Amino acid sequence: MKNRTTVERKSERETVVTRTFNAPARIVFEAWTKPELFKKWWLPKSMGMTLIACEMDVRTGGTYRLVFGQGMEFFGRYTEVTPHSRLVWINEEGGDNGSVTTVTFEEEGGKTLLVVSELYNSKEALDAAGTGAADALVETFQQLDELLVTLGAS
Amino acid sequence: MVQYLDAGLDASFAALSDATRRGVLEQLGRAEASISDLAEKFNMTLTGMKKHVGVLERAGLVRTEKVGRVRTCKIGPRRLEEEMAWLDRYRQLWEARFDELDKVVEELKRKGQVDGRKKRE
Numbered sequence: 001m002k003n004r005t006t007v008e009r010k011s012e013r014e015t016v017v018t019r020t021f022n023a024p025a026r027i028v029f030e031a032w033t034k035p036e037l038f039k040k041w042w043l044p045k046s047m048g049m050t051l052i053a054c055e056m057d058v059r060t061g062g063t064y065r066l067v068f069g070q071g072m073e074f075f076g077r078y079t080e081v082t083p084h085s086r087l088v089w090i091n092e093e094g095g096d097n098g099s100v101t102t103v104t105f106e107e108e109g110g111k112t113l114l115v116v117s118e119l120y121n122s123k124e125a126l127d128a129a130g131t132g133a134a135d136a137l138v139e140t141f142q143q144l145d146e147l148l149v150t151l152g153a154s
Numbered sequence: 155m156v157q158y159l160d161a162g163l164d165a166s167f168a169a170l171s172d173a174t175r176r177g178v179l180e181q182l183g184r185a186e187a188s189i190s191d192l193a194e195k196f197n198m199t200l201t202g203m204k205k206h207v208g209v210l211e212r213a214g215l216v217r218t219e220k221v222g223r224v225r226t227c228k229i230g231p232r233r234l235e236e237e238m239a240w241l242d243r244y245r246q247l248w249e250a251r252f253d254e255l256d257k258v259v260e261e262l263k264r265k266g267q268v269d270g271r272k273k274r275e
Contacts, residue, residue, distance in 0.1 A: 005252055007245040017248045023259045027266065031258045041254030044247075116248070 012123035017116040025084045025107035028114060032087060032103060033058040042066070064089065099125065169213035174198070175206050179215060179229070186228040189218075 003020045010016050021028045031037045039054040053067035058081055065075040073093060079100075080088035087103040099120045106113040120126040169175055174196055181187060181195065193203035207227055210216035216230045 002253065002256070005245060005249045007241055007248065009241060015244060017244075019248070019252045021252075021256065021259050023263050027259055027262045028255075030262060031255055037258050037262070040258050041251055044250035044254055 010117070013121070013126055014117060014119045015126070016118075019114050021112045021114060022110075023112060024110055025105040025112045028112045029084045029087075029105050033081075039066075043068075058087075094125070165213035166215065169209050169215055172206070172209075175210055178203075178206060178210065178227075182216060182227055182229050186226050188224045188226050190224075192227065 003022070005017060005019045008016045008018075031041065033056065035054045035056045038056065039051045043049055043051055049072075050069040051066060052069050053065065055066075056062075056064040058064075058078060060078060060081050062078045062081070063075065064078065065073065067073050074091065076090050076092040076098065078087070078089045080086060084107075085105050087105075088100065090100050091098045099118050102115075102117045102119070104115045106115070118126075170179075177196060178192055181192065187195075189203050189207060190200060192198075192207070193200045196203065198206075207216060207218060211218055211230065214230045216227050218225050218227045220226075
């Protein structure tokens with residue numbers, strides 16, 4: 001059974017996503033901080049995009065850089081790294097419109113509650129983030145649904 | 155999310171429960187107007203119109219901007235359908251990511267059971 005993903009728009013500039021994972025925080029944190037693991041899930045296959053580079057220097061002040069085959073590039077800086085509990089980074093590719101992402105890992109009874117909060121500089125920046133990449137996603141999700149039906153995937 | 159929507163909807167419905175305010179929205183949908191324009195059109199005092207505009211503004215249905223001595227009112231940023239659609243897309247993105255993340259986590263758990271002893275040495 002899949003755990004439920006909840007999405008909340010906290011304010012005009014902030015979104016919060018929560019999800020529980022059936023594993024200790026140590027493991028979930030590892031999947032967020034090791035590039036070879038991170039790249040397995042950050043770009044869902046359904047996006048039809050590929051990561052050609054994924055560099056992550058996960059420590060306070062360290063930088064990251066994600067390069068997509070389609071010529072897009074995301075980069076930024078980690079401003080807080082607390083093993084197994086908290087991760088904060090600033091997206092710098094958008095210049096002044098960069099957002100701050102805060103991820104917290106809360107372990108309870110061997111499970112981990114993950115909270116991802118994205119804070120944008122303005123409502124406009126948040127709206128733009130939603131309509132850009134995510135717009136393309138909807139189409140590819142539909143394709144994925146069809147594909148999954150074909151494959152009989154569970 | 156439910157709380158957010160509820161709070162937002164409450165404000166919207168409260169704002170829309172008044173005929174004058176619905177009229178003001180309709181009016182602003184056609185063209186922006188100053189508070190005194192609106193007061194005149196709806197046969198109200200300036201203070202009365204300010205109150206109505208304030209309610210609409212707090213619900214996000216109207217936004218106002220003061221230029222010099224004139225406060226201009228426009229249709230606000232809040233468009234429920236757009237917001238819902240945005241959230242939907244956002245959720246889809248994260249659901250897809252987390253489904254993949256589940257797989258990575260499961261794999262790590264399996265590996266952890268095997269490698270655990272080695273790491274602790």
